[in-house]
Amino acid sequence: MTPEQLSATIVDGLSALVDKGALTLPDGVPTEVTVERPRRKGHGDYATNVALQLGKKAGMNPRAFGELLAQQLEQSDGIAAVEIAGPGFLNITVEAGAQGQLAADIVAAGSSYGSSNAFAGEKINLEFVSANPTGPLHIGGVRWAAVGDALGRIFEMTGAEVTREYYFNDHGAQIDRFARSLLASAQGRPAPEDGYGGEYIHEIAAAVVEQRPDVLTLPEPDAQEVFRALGVDMMFDEIKKSLHQFGVDFDVYFHEDELHKSGAVERAVARLRELGNIYEQDGAIWLATERFGDDKDRVVIKSDGKGAYLSGDLAYYLDKRERGFDRCFIMLGADHHGYVGRMMAMCAAFGDEPHVNLEILIGQLVNLVRGGEPLRMSKRAGTVVTIDDLVDAIGVDAARYALARYHSDSPIDIDLDLWARATNDNPVFTVQYAHARIASLLRNAADLGVVAESHPELLTHEKEGELLRALGELPRVVKAAAELREPHRVARYLEELAGVYHRFYDNCRVLPMGDEEIGELHRARLMLVEANRVVLANGLGLLGVSAPERM
Template sequence: MTPADLADLLRATATDVLTSRDLDASVLPAAVTVERPRNPEHGDYATNLAMQIGKKVGANPRELAGWLAEALTGNAAIDAVDVAGPGFLNIRLAADAQGAIVSDVLAAGAAYGSADTLAGTRINLEFVSANPTGPIHLGGTRWAAVGDALGRILTAQGGDVTREYYFNDHGAQIDRFARSLVAAALGEPTPENGYAGAYIADAAQQVQQARPDVLSLPEGERQEVFRSIGVDLMFEHIKTTLHDFGVDFDVYFHENSLFESGAVARAVETLKDSGALYEKDGAWWLESTRFGDDKDRVVIKSDGNAAYIAGDIAYFQDKRKRGFDLAIYMLGADHHGYIGRLKAAAAAFGDDPDTVEVLIGQMVNLVRDGKPVRMSKRAGTVVTLDDLVELIGVDAARYSLVRSSVDTSIDIDLELYASEGNENPVYYVQYAHARLSSILRSASDLGVTADAPDLALLVSEQEGDLVRTLGEYPRVVASAASLREPHRIARYLEELAGAYHRFYGANRVLPQGDEEPAPIHTARLALCGATRQVLANGLNLIGVSAPEKM
């Protein structure tokens, strides 16, 4: 019986108890809260349901808890129920009911933890979207890891997720990039506000290889060639880097296409016609302050040119026209203002502002020997995704970036994540999976199987803790999806690995020497198989490998 199953049982039992006493069962929450007590001696699970609804139904919470305890005790899945304090219920499951969690995991396999809560919901998940003017820096790297993990988690909850990269190939930054390439090709200093680094010289050389005549072209045509070829080269580098990082996109959307196709102009006219824009000082403004922005935003400047937000507005409209029910934007720490303006854009088109969600990610710092690492060998001014992978590998890089909530800045200790020890969280989790894989291989060599296990034999403290931790996994995945917080998966995996290591240290799984296999070995082997499955499932959700050997 998982926590979700117990919550359903509690709600059904409470409905019967209240109804039988002519009390109002409609006050019951849609989802009953069930938690694991900090002290295992208090039971397997606890709930404050009686305290939550006691006054609402006109009953003393502790007395109501007693009625619920009496009703629950009659259920075969419940071993004991105690009333504590002002009305807490401490519940201990029957051994076979608790062991059924292991059966559930083994039966579901890779699907354990999945659900259909988002079935029928089309989600556009836009992340990374780094400018094609240089390699992906650490901020974009964090979004690559977190965004890909979130896409996997939302898909596991039944969502129809499209991963999208918004390719910023329109605007002043592209002009500066092109001028930087030209300067590098001519051996001149980097232009003011231009881009520097060895990658610029490399790209300039590749442009010349593709167009040997480029430096002989007129200045305007020359810059356009460097712009066109250089942007394509950088974009291909970005895509290759992301692919090697385990991140691929379904759609690469070019910002410039919104202007070339007339989508920006059409979107602006639509908003003018609907009255969503107002004119002031010769410019057209979106009243985004109504949606939390700190000021209204210019959409069309007084000179008639489109402001940057015009592209954002047209881009949102394009997403809705493609049939997406929800547009999630994952943006950097300096993009808080986009929350209000994007929600305003949605409202201006007649959509619910909650059609838009904006997640803001904070900074990432690398630390070695207690000191910050700030410079890249190739990019010059910033540390890049390629640098991080070179230093600690893909798995450690992804895990370290996913492990913390995105609304907090993080310091990645390079020595820690390159080490092979329990202090390294990704190693700790992966080692648990590898050790379990080794046990299952040894069991096969010994002829011990997990067929028809008597899971009611799993009664030791460590066994119970491990089983209950397995039962938490579906709820953790659901929370990670609903709150858009992939770090919950990583933290859970560390908890599960810890529960497994404690179990392994206190319970012998396989027979020793001439000892004949016994039912307890079969039960423990089944528990090991279930634990290995959940570790693999969770690691897959955050895009980290589950090694068979280490």
């Protein structure tokens, strides 16, 4: 019995009490109630505070409410006992058979176990990474690659339709600086004072010259345009290749330049003008964002007729909404924190709901540490550490897990020495090793002729119960990770589960020893082990991390 199933049983119990007049709930019976694992042993398999939440609404003392509900629940299938604790907490003990059945249910569900309909029908646009194509992807962007892709997988597991989108910034001053840096390198000159350095600039400049041998004979403005067009494409191809090798691919690569060429900015301004949120002053066009909570109004079109930076944001947001997305997520670095207010005001100016139709997630800084010292330089990129540097140091799995393991709004230090070790102090090794250990056990079982079978009533050992309760948590963890936008919850759950499995294995022998005859308990425990393998594999998959069969 999963927490979700027990929640449904409690809701049914409340409905039964209301139907027979034993209970009055002015706001109606809730569709679900909170069910959690108790923190202390001896407090049952699950606990709920529903009596505290509904007692006063029902005009009853919460403890009396709890006693009434406990009597009803004890008549339900699968419930062994219900105890009242403190002011009205219900500690619920599930029958061994009802709890043990979960193992077979998980195995039957396979890769779909952990899914829900929490976001069913939601069309989500998830924009992340979106690093400028002026250099290799740096470590900050890599964090969003890991977290953003994991969040997309989690949303899909909860029923959403997700489009992963990369905003390709190929318009503006930074692209001009990139082109001038490439041209200077090809001409054998130092990079411009405001330009870009690093070995990659020389590599790309040489590649452009190889593709266009005549480029240095062209007038400088024409040559710079060639370096801009070809160089940006080459750099972006490198970024896409690095992301693909990192396990991250996008459904849409949206070019900023298209917004300015297609008239999208003008359409956005026209829409906002219709809504009464655009005005003209001092020869410029302004968006009245202050009325929507921003600290001041913002210029959209400057007095010289050129679009301000916000103009592209307006056009891009409207474009996403016109493509039918219910929720638009943008993942930004810590240096963009001050940008959130104006973006939410923009959302409201279009008549949408801030933090619902538009959400902005902030990712804090990532520092790499080796030998106790910060790693600040990349041989190829110069002043920044890149995605390739991280992968070369610890591998894709460890890199993705390390970046997704922490709340994205917290700065993190990644100890490269720790994450490269094959020891239990390395979190990803701990989880992957648990999966590999189970795969080895299943191979041994096949060699011995032990076949997993469902005998739920036999799984009565304390450690079997702990493992079953831990396995039952996956759907709740995935749902919470989606609702709170926190993929790190999945990683922390997997680490806890690995520990519970190892304690189970140390206390409950799964396979027969020597000439021991294969019995039903061996088969039942093998089913439990296979269920554990499914959950570990599904959880690792949500983080984009492999579940190895051997290590």
